[in-house]
Structure formats: structure tokens, C-alpha cells
Amino acid sequence: MADEKNANGKNGKSVGLVDRIKEDFNSLKTDLPAKAKEQVEGLKNPTKTQLYTSIFRHKHDDTPRNRALGVLSNVFLHLHPAKINRDAVRYSYTWGMGGITFYLFLVLTFTGVLLMFYYHPSKVQAFRDVLYLEHDVPFGKLLRNMHRWAAHLMVIAVELHMFRVFLTGSYKKPREFNWNVGVILLVLTLLLSFTGYLLPDDQLGFWAVTVGTNMARATPLLGHEGPFGAQMGMTPYNDVRFGLLGGSIVDANALLRSYIWHCIGIPIIALIFMVVHFWRVRKDGGISGPNAVILESEIKEPRK
Amino acid sequence: MDWRQLWEIMSAPDNVPIIALIPLLAFYIFLAWRQAHANDLLIERLEGDAALAKTHHRKAWPFKPGWQKEVHVWPFLLRVEFLAAIIVTIILMVWSITLNAPLEEPANPNLTMNPAKAPWYFLGLQEMLVYFDPWIAGVVMPTLIIFGLMVIPYIDTNPLGAGYYTWKQRKFEIGTFLFGFIVLWVSMITIGTFIRGPGWQWFWPGQTWDHNRLIYEVNRDLPDLFGITSNLGKAIFGAAVVGGFFAIGGFVVHALYRRYNAKNYQRKSLLQYSILMVFFLTMIGLPIKMLLRLLFHIKYVWITPWFNV
Numbered sequence: 001m002a003d004e005k006n007a008n009g010k011n012g013k014s015v016g017l018v019d020r021i022k023e024d025f026n027s028l029k030t031d032l033p034a035k036a037k038e039q040v041e042g043l044k045n046p047t048k049t050q051l052y053t054s055i056f057r058h059k060h061d062d063t064p065r066n067r068a069l070g071v072l073s074n075v076f077l078h079l080h081p082a083k084i085n086r087d088a089v090r091y092s093y094t095w096g097m098g099g100i101t102f103y104l105f106l107v108l109t110f111t112g113v114l115l116m117f118y119y120h121p122s123k124v125q126a127f128r129d130v131l132y133l134e135h136d137v138p139f140g141k142l143l144r145n146m147h148r149w150a151a152h153l154m155v156i157a158v159e160l161h162m163f164r165v166f167l168t169g170s171y172k173k174p175r176e177f178n179w180n181v182g183v184i185l186l187v188l189t190l191l192l193s194f195t196g197y198l199l200p201d202d203q204l205g206f207w208a209v210t211v212g213t214n215m216a217r218a219t220p221l222l223g224h225e226g227p228f229g230a231q232m233g234m235t236p237y238n239d240v241r242f243g244l245l246g247g248s249i250v251d252a253n254a255l256l257r258s259y260i261w262h263c264i265g266i267p268i269i270a271l272i273f274m275v276v277h278f279w280r281v282r283k284d285g286g287i288s289g290p291n292a293v294i295l296e297s298e299i300k301e302p303r304k
Numbered sequence: 305m306d307w308r309q310l311w312e313i314m315s316a317p318d319n320v321p322i323i324a325l326i327p328l329l330a331f332y333i334f335l336a337w338r339q340a341h342a343n344d345l346l347i348e349r350l351e352g353d354a355a356l357a358k359t360h361h362r363k364a365w366p367f368k369p370g371w372q373k374e375v376h377v378w379p380f381l382l383r384v385e386f387l388a389a390i391i392v393t394i395i396l397m398v399w400s401i402t403l404n405a406p407l408e409e410p411a412n413p414n415l416t417m418n419p420a421k422a423p424w425y426f427l428g429l430q431e432m433l434v435y436f437d438p439w440i441a442g443v444v445m446p447t448l449i450i451f452g453l454m455v456i457p458y459i460d461t462n463p464l465g466a467g468y469y470t471w472k473q474r475k476f477e478i479g480t481f482l483f484g485f486i487v488l489w490v491s492m493i494t495i496g497t498f499i500r501g502p503g504w505q506w507f508w509p510g511q512t513w514d515h516n517r518l519i520y521e522v523n524r525d526l527p528d529l530f531g532i533t534s535n536l537g538k539a540i541f542g543a544a545v546v547g548g549f550f551a552i553g554g555f556v557v558h559a560l561y562r563r564y565n566a567k568n569y570q571r572k573s574l575l576q577y578s579i580l581m582v583f584f585l586t587m588i589g590l591p592i593k594m595l596l597r598l599l600f601h602i603k604y605v606w607i608t609p610w611f612n613v
């Protein structure tokens with residue numbers, strides 16, 4: 001390098017153009033193999049490369065510290081603590097239904113987005129789109145089946161999750177609020193499933209939604225057939241059912257409304273509640289147990 | 305015995321989840337019961353032996369001195385999570401390849417499906433429509449179910465059984481929940497799915513769905529049985545019966561609860577206790593109304609110009 005600077009002629013010495021080119025040419029022969037060797041040596045230890053260290057912020061040797069960092073420094077895993085109670089990983093205690101519910105939500109989001117590419121929420125096209133999906137789109141049938149069954153499975157998983165949380169008394173102090181968030185998520189799951197039912201625009205969905213929304217007619221005060229509905233001035237054209245369907249019958253507007261609720265509205269609301277739900281699981285002290293059993297004789301009654 | 309009919313109902317793709325739900329529930333109830341039983345035995349032992357209660361690590365699972373009390377999330381928890389995700393994916397894949405999602409004829413408002421059923425998870429509510437007017441079955445009951453679930457943590461004052469399975473320490477709470485979830489919710493879904501046929505009529509499993517079946521059934525209102533004819537009389541009588549159910553039923557539940565659940569009774573404030581009573585009695589009222597209908601053909605108990613119960 002230093003020689004090269006001299007070669008520029010700054011010290012009064014002038015070097016011929018040919019010499020300079022010759023030198024550059026020689027450097028190709030000496031420097032490049034050296035660099036190549038260095039490169040290959042470097043690749044033998046890829047975890048030292050800049051690319052690798054920029055992605056993974058810590059080492060992965062099997063040390064307790066690294067195991068903890070593997071969870072804590074990962075955005076997807078950082079909701080977990082680094083360490084948990086040895087019995088809290090037992091499937092017989094947790095049933096894993098909360099996690100499975102969330103996983104199914106991810107599966108449904110993934111398959112749902114793919115389905116949206118092939119679906120128009122209009123009376124003319126909706127049913128044909130489903131036929132097209134089933135018969136012409138590569139793996140379309142599998143896609144639709146998977147979305148359907150994952151939805152059913154999610155309802156089952158949510159109910160089992162609630163069942164386990166109840167049986168283990170996990171809603172008790174300090175987790176009361178999170179139980180409530182969970183109840184809302186249960187309702188949102190059912191609504192998500194229900195709004196999706198209409199979308200194929202077939203007889204099954206049409207009549208299920210007709211039966212379902214007909215109940216809204218009977219809402220006290222707000223439905224035209226409900227108690228005191230007439231006294232409140234409710235008609236089929238201004239009551240709560242009209243608001244749900246965007247009309248007095250299940251038709252194009254109802255299809256569009258359920259599509260928007262199904263694909264945008266409820267998922268966003270559910271996501272917000274999920275964020276709170278998971279966050280509170282951690283803030284309320286992680287998974288509820290399995291705790292040491294408490295004896296009746298040990299309860300200290302709080303002073304009232 | 306119409307096996308074909310039975311198969312048609314059982315194999316309807318949208319009914320498969322319920323067929324799956326029932327053994328799943330049985331399995332998980334067994335799993336919970338086994339742990340509850342083990343914990344209850346342990347609790348009994350510790351209560352009888354004060355010295356052991358101080359030294360025992362108080363779980364039914366084995367623990368030896370020197371074992372770590374905590375384990376790393378990676379790999380001990382994450383491997384369970386990843387396994388669960390993989391297994392669920394495999395189940396979904398197999399299910400999706402072998403069973404097609406239902407698709408009927410295009411929607412046609414002029415051609416009513418018979419029976420027109422809601423999705424399976426709402427069939428409990430649809431089944432309630434038989435016994436109650438839509439405003440109760442479709443609006444009030446779901447609202448009460450949601451609020452009833454939400455108030456649970458605030459009215460359950462039992463400090464025992466937090467974070468472990470037990471039966472003996474929480475008989476009332478768990479019994480009530482099992483009654484609401486299994487006896488009412490799941491069994492009504494089962495009835496709605498497997499029993500209800502055309503015209504929402506009762507068809508036993510294996511009975512052929514007869515679309516032309518007529519049932520001659522005279523449903524009477526309770527006031528009629530007592531010969532009350534005037535509107536005002538019916539309204540007052542019904543209010544008295546419904547009010548009487550809550551008053552007398554409430555008293556009976558009160559007497560039992562303070563006797564058999566004395567500590568939790570003392571722990572509850574007036575507000576907690578009254579909320580518990582309202583929801584509990586309403587829940588009990590549902591199967592009573594169902595039985596009145598199924599056994600005595602009684603349609604309404606309380607008749608007013610605006611609403612009927």
C-alpha cells in the first residue's frame with residue numbers, strides 16, 4: 001500500500017504507466033489467492049461472520065446463559081420467561097389448548113389470506129369462486145378444507161382451554177381480569193366462525209345465518225319483534241338485525257358485511273385482545289401452576 | 305333402526321367436530337379427574353399429618369432433593385410447543401385431505417332448508433328456541449352466559465384450588481361449571497345435532513327422518529291449567545310463579561349453601577352472594593323449563609301482552 005502511494009509520484013519519483021499496470025496485475029496474482037484463502041478460513045466458522053452476528057446477537061454454545069438468551073432475545077419467543085416451574089411443562093396439567101388455539105389462529109390467517117385471493121364478496125361471484133377454488137385452483141380444495149376444519153378445531157380448542165383454566169382455578173386472584181379477556185376472545189372466536197359461515201353463499205350458510213340473525217329481531221327494545229320493540233319504534237327496516245345484515249333479508253349487503261367483519265374487523269379486534277391476553281399471562285405471574293396444594297387449615301381469613 | 309339415517313347424520317362433515325369433541329372431552333375430563341384425585345389424596349394425607357405438611361413438597365408429582373425446581377423454557381417448553389404445532393398440522397392435513405368442507409346448492413331464499421341448523425357451536429342456543437321465545441333464547445340467554453362467565457372470578461371467593469386440580473376443595477364451583485358446560489351446553493349441542501330432524505322434531509338416533517311427520521301435541525300455558533283466563537290474571541299469576549321460583553329456589557339454595565359451604569358463604573359479600581344466586585337460579589331454571597315442556601307440554605309460564613316466559 002505504502003509503495004503504491006510512492007508510485008503516484010508524490011515524492012518526485014515518477015513511475016511509468018506500464019509499470020503501474022504491471023504492478024496492479026501482479027497484485028491480482030498475489031493478493032486474490034491470499035484473500036480467497038482468508039475467506040475460506042472464515043467460512044469454516046460461519047458464526048463469526050458479520051452477517052451471522054448481525055442476525056444472532058449471542059452465542060449458541062450450550063450454556064445456561066445462552067439458553068436463556070435464546071428465548072429472551074427472540075421477538076417471537078420473548079413472551080416466555082427464561083425459566084419456568086419444572087411441572088409447568090407437563091401436558092397433563094396445561095393441555096396446551098391456549099397455544100393450540102393461537103397456532104390455529106395463525107393457520108387460519110395464513111389460509112384465509114390465500115383464500116381472499118380467489119374470493120369476491122358479491123352475490124354474483126361468491127358461490128362461483130368457491131366452485132372455482134374447489135375444482136380449478138391448485139390445492140384450492142385443500143386450502144378451503146383446511147380453513148374450515150381449523151376453524152372448527154379452534155372453537156373446540158378454545159372451549160377446552162376455558163375448561164382447563166376453570167378446573168385448575170386459574171382465574172383466581174390475580175388472574176380475574178385475564179379470565180374476562182379470555183371470555184371476550186371466546187365470543188370473538190365464535191363470531192369469527194359464524195361470520196365465515198355465510199361466505200360460500202350456499203344454502204347451508206344462508207340458512208344458518210338466517211336462523212342466527214332472526215334471533216336479533218327479538219332483541220328486547222332493539223328488535224322489531226322483541227319485547228317493547230314496537231314501543232321503541234322498531235320496524236324490520238331500522239332495528240338491530242337491519243344493522244347487522246345491512247338490509248331486511250340476508251342478501252348482498254349481508255355478504256359484504258360478514259366478509260368485512262370476518263376478514264378485517266373481528267381479526268383486528270381479536271388480535272388486540274390476544275395481545276392483552278398474552279401480556280397479562282406474563283404480568284400475572286406466568287402460567288398458574290401446577291401450584292403446591294393449599295390446606296383448608298392454612299387459609300388466613302382477611303379482616304373485613 | 306335406520307342405520308343409513310344414523311350414518312348420514314354422523315358423517316355430515318360439519319358434524320364431525322362434535323363427534324370429535326365428545327371423546328376429547330371424555331379424555332380431558334379423565335385426565336383432570338386423575339390429577340384431582342391424586343391431589344385430593346395428598347391433601348387428605350397432609351391434613352392428617354402436620355409434620356409431613358411442613359416438609360412435603362406438596363405436589364402429587366415426584367420430586368427429589370437436588371432436582372432443579374425450574375427448567376429452561378428452551379428446550380423444555382418450546383419443544384412441547386413445537387411438537388404440538390406439528391401434531392396439530394398433521395391432524396389438520398389428514399382431516400383436510402380425507403374430508404371435504406360442505407358446500408350445498410347456491411343460497412336460495414325461496415327454498416327453505418329443513419332442518420335449517422345453525423353452526424354446531426350455536427345449536428345449544430337454537431335448541432333453547434324450543435323452550436323459550438327468541439328474545440330469551442337468542443338474546444338474553446347468550447348475554448347471561450357471557451356475563452355469567454365473566455363474573456366467575458369475582459364471585460368465587462374460595463381461596464383453595466388455585467393452580468392445581470382438585471375436587472374435594474371446590475365441589476360446588478366445579479359441580480356448577482360441569483353442569484353448565486357439560487350437562488347444558490354440550491348435551492344441548494348434541495341434541496341439536498343428532499336428535500333434531502325436519503321441523504326441528506325429536507328423532508331418536510336411528511329413527512328415519514320423516515319430512516311429513518306431524519306430531520299432535522297440545523302445548524298448554526301454565527295459567528290455563530289453573531283456569532286463569534283474564535290477561536291481567538295471567539300476568540300476575542306468571543309473575544308470581546317466576547318470582548316464586550326465584551324466592552323459594554333462592555331460599556333452598558341459600559339453606560343448602562350456608563350449611564354445606566359455610567366458609568365460602570361467610571367469605572361472600574352481599575353483592576357477590578346475590579349475583580351468584582341470580583345466575584345460579586337462572587341456570588337451574590333452564591332445565592326446569594325444558595322438563596316442564598318435555599314432560600307436561602307446558603309452553604309458557606308467564607304471559608303478558610309484551611313478552612312471554
